[in-house]
Amino acid sequence: MSTLTSVPAPTGAAGPARGLRLGGMNWLVWRQHRAAFWTLLAATVAGVLLIAYERTQLMSYLDTQGWPHLKDGWDQHLDTSAMDRISLALGLAPVVIGVFLGAPLLANDLETGTAKLVNTQSSSRVRWLVTKLGITVAVTVLCTTALSLAFGWWWAPLKHLTSGPSWDSSTVFDNTGPVPVALTLFTVVGGVAIGMLLRRTLMAMVVTFGFGVATQIAWAYERMSLGHIQVATSHNGVLADNSFPVLPGSAHMIDQFYLTASGDYIGYGNCHEMTASATNACLDQKHVVGWAVTYLNQSQMPGMQWLGAGILLALTAALAAFILLWGRKRLV
Amino acid sequence: MNGNGAGYGDPGEPGEPGDGTAIAAYGIGKKYRRGWALRDCSFRLPAGRICGLVGPNGAGKTTLLGIAGNLLEPTTGTLRVFGEAPESEGANRRTAFLAQEKPLFRRFTVEETLRLGRELNPGWDQRAAEDIVRAGNVPMAARIGTLSGGQRTRVAFALAFGKRPDLLILDEPMSDLDPLVRHEMMGTLLAEATEHGTTVLMSTHMLSELENVCDYLVVIAEGGLRLAGEVDDLLESHALLTGAHVDGQLPANLAHHTVVETRTSGRQFTALVRPGPDGLDGGAWQAETPNLEELLLGYLRSPQAAPLLTPSARIDDVQAVAA
Amino acid sequence: MEFRIDRRSGIAAYQQIVQQTRQALRLGVLLPGDRLPTAKEVAETCAVNPNTTLKAYRELEREGLVEPRPGLGTFVLRSLARPQAAADGPLRGELDAWVTRAREAGLEREDVAALVASVLEERFTGTTVAAAQGEALDMRGQG
Structure with missing residues (x-):
């Protein structure tokens, strides 16, 4: 042991540069949670490697089908079950990270008293909270962004094709772009807040699990409400085979209505009569001229993802602000 | 530093330590949901004293220490540490606090625990901290979770003294130690305080801890102040x-x-x-x-x-x- | 020189330090020029408040036995050792012979101490009886 009695210089300034040298509060937070952080980083690397492997499998199949000019029936032997399985695992990530990283982040310190230990050193409580949240958020963003990019890259060849998971499925929508990052951040920071309020690690993990699942369910319900609804209409009546309007190939259909001469939409359950003539009479009487179909076009996907992610990130920021304001006064 | 460190080490000086004020409490009270834990406490603790805070369990000792150590905010009144608010950077730097349960990170090694002190405290004295740890033959590479209660207390003491505080607040510091370690730690505590002129405020309900150790006394009971002043007086x-x-x-x-x-x-x-x-x-x-x-x-x-x-x-x- | 503070004796710690220092001066354990342990050293070994030690040293200083030298410590000024009381002095030899005889006569340690204490009280009436008793007890402890 050296006879170091003076104050070590602040982060990075001391001695020869040895790569990334953490100092001060950053060192403490990393040291305290390094097992969780390294686990997360390792799992991310494994996930990215797995996705990369699966993508080479996909591409070699597509190559046999003449990619990028695919022959007819190219998708007869297309197997995208790996994509569904991995997306399911990725879908669990927000809950798992929230429960195992978010919930104990403050709850454990409050439960074991180490919050007192840290807060009776010379650095301020806000500094402690900001560093804890900051490093956790940074690691979470790094990992989820990497996985999101990898998954998007895997799906990209299928993006404009009619087979494989479509853009509006949870498989694709929730695992690409900013969505997984925002969902995870929201669950993790929510878990931190829950842990701060409950002050018990195990209870915080259980409650955070419920919070994460509820978030996923709410998201699944609201996901497709994020788009700007488009309408396609036809004026060839409603009975002929070709009377239905043509939608863009990958559109997400929401609902369909009868279109009347006055431009109103009425439910297509109307005029469900016994005989064709009665039906026709009914349709005539209501002046039904064709179909109106509401849908979301695939081109809306990035906008919807960013809108949803934006809402989640705003909520996350509000939670983080709450943690700082509450914790500044009441922690320990 | 307040310069009264030499006073003790040199017996030629008059025994009175520096005449500054370490703690001044102005009518502080603390109310929890279940009622008042501390009411209308006003007293002064002169700097350089070794003060015992005595009272029955539940008298408000931990609450009072928590307010002085910036872990709690008083409901009423104010408290000053060396003339500054406990939450101020100045007071924070000059105060070390040792909680009753002596919390440490169980997975850290002793060395890492001392590094924690070094990373978070600008005035850190690594040698003083290491000396205290070494005196108990605590291996630097051992994890905190594997140490005995006495060894853990020693590391917690080292962390507190390494901060080079002017005010050291201890909540029931010796309660879970065997007599030998207790005597040893009390000796270490007094020697460190003597050398550096540290003001010590420690709560206890063991009278034997006070006798010959404290020269100042604050007694509280049922949330109220009963006695405060020099033991002899x-x-x-x-x-x-x-x-x-x-x-x-x-x-x-x-x-x-x-x-x-x-x-x-x-x-x-x-x-x-x-x-x-x-x-x-x-x-x-x-x-x-x-x-x-x-x-x-x-x-x-x-x-x-x-x-x-x-x-x-x-x-x-x-x-x-x-x- | 190391002090032994007995917390159950009922005698104030500073008085114990004074007595033990006098005792050491009397027995020649401390000689002029010797340095007394600093308040820090006493605090470390005996867990005694430094002010207690300083109070004791001030008392010894008033008695002219020790002298503080700023920045260096407290030093012994004069000895209380009397040649007669030295380990090889004739008085000690006589006492030794007397104690041996008392023991042969079947007296227990306590009997001897009580006898000595009562004679001391008789001969030294008016002087500090309590101190004499304390010293007698100390001598017994070291006998």
Whole structure:
């Protein structure tokens, strides 16, 4: 042991540069949670490697089908079950990270008293909270962004094709772009807040699990409400085979209505009569001229993802602000 | 540093430590959901003292220490540490706090625990911290979770002393230690405090911890202040009277003094009093100066007795206004 | 020189330090020019408040036995050792012979101490009886 009695210089300034040298509060937070952080980083690397492997499998199949000019029936032997399985695992990530990283982040310190230990050193409580949240958020963003990019890259060849998971499925929508990052951040920071309020690690993990699942369910319900609804209409009546309007190939259909001469939409359950003539009479009487179909076009996907992610990130920021304001006064 | 560190090490100096004020409490109170834990406490702790904070369990000791150590905010009143608010950077830097449960990160090694102190405290004294750890033969590479209670306390002490505090606050520091380690840690504590002129405020309910260790005393009971001041002054301003009572009638002239507590046993009565201005002569009793234990027990048994603060422990109005 | 503070003796710690220092001066354990342990050293070994030690040293200083030298410590000024009381002095030899005889006569340690204490009280009436008793007890402890 050296006879170091003076104050070590602040982060990075001391001695020869040895790569990334953490100092001060950053060192403490990393040291305290390094097992969780390294686990997360390792799992991310494994996930990215797995996705990369699966993508080479996909591409070699597509190559046999003449990619990028695919022959007819190219998708007869297309197997995208790996994509569904991995997306399911990725879908669990927000809950798992929230429960195992978010919930104990403050709850454990409050439960074991180490919050007192840290807060009776010379650095301020806000500094402690900001560093804890900051490093956790940074690691979470790094990992989820990497996985999101990898998954998007895997799906990209299928993006404009009619087979494989479509853009509006949870498989694709929730695992690409900013969505997984925002969902995870929201669950993790929510878990931190829950842990701060409950002050018990195990209870915080259980409650955070419920919070994460509820978030996923709410998201699944609201996901497709994020788009700007488009309408396609036809004026060839409603009975002929070709009377239905043509939608863009990958559109997400929401609902369909009868279109009347006055431009109103009425439910297509109307005029469900016994005989064709009665039906026709009914349709005539209501002046039904064709179909109106509401849908979301695939081109809306990035906008919807960013809108949803934006809402989640705003909520996350509000939670983080709450943690700082509450914790500044009441922690320990 | 406040420069009174030399005072102890050099016996030639007068024994009075620096005349600054380490802690000044102005009517502080703390209310929890279940009620008041501490009410209207005003006192002063001069710098350089080793002060015992005594009271029964639940008297508000931990609350008072928590307020001084910036872990709690008072509901009423204010407290100043070296003239600054506890949450200020200055006060924070000059104060070290050792909680009763001596929390440490169980997965950290001893070395990492000391590094924690080094990373978070600008005035860190690595050698002082290491010396304390080494004196107990605690291996630097051992994880905290594998250490014995005494070793863990030693590491917690090292962390507190490595900060080089001017005020060291300890909540029941010796409660879970065996007698040998307790004696050793008390010696270490006193030696460090002596060398650096550290003001020490430690709570305890073990009288043996106080005797010969503390030169200052703050006694609280049921959330209120009972006694505060130099141990010697407090002892000398009391007398323990013993005599014979007549059918339960205590001598009438006992009323000339402030009676803290009276007890009778057979024909004998014992009274702990604060002598009135005329002195103790003329009573049918024998007067003695009480020892610390008799004084403390008397006050703890008689919560209704008027509190006593010696002049050095009083907060006068001028100071209160200035604060 | 190391002090032994007995917390159950009922004697104030500073008085114990004074007595033990006097004792050491009397027995020649401390000689003029010797340095007394600093308040820090006493605090470390005995867990005694430094002010207690300083109070004791001030008392010894008033008695002219020790002298503080700023920045250096507290030093012994004069000895209380009397040649007669030295380990090889004739008085000690006589006492030794007397104690041996008392023991042969069947007296227990306590009997001897009580006998000595009572004679001391007789011969030294008016002087500090309590101190003499304390010293007698100390001598017994070291006998």
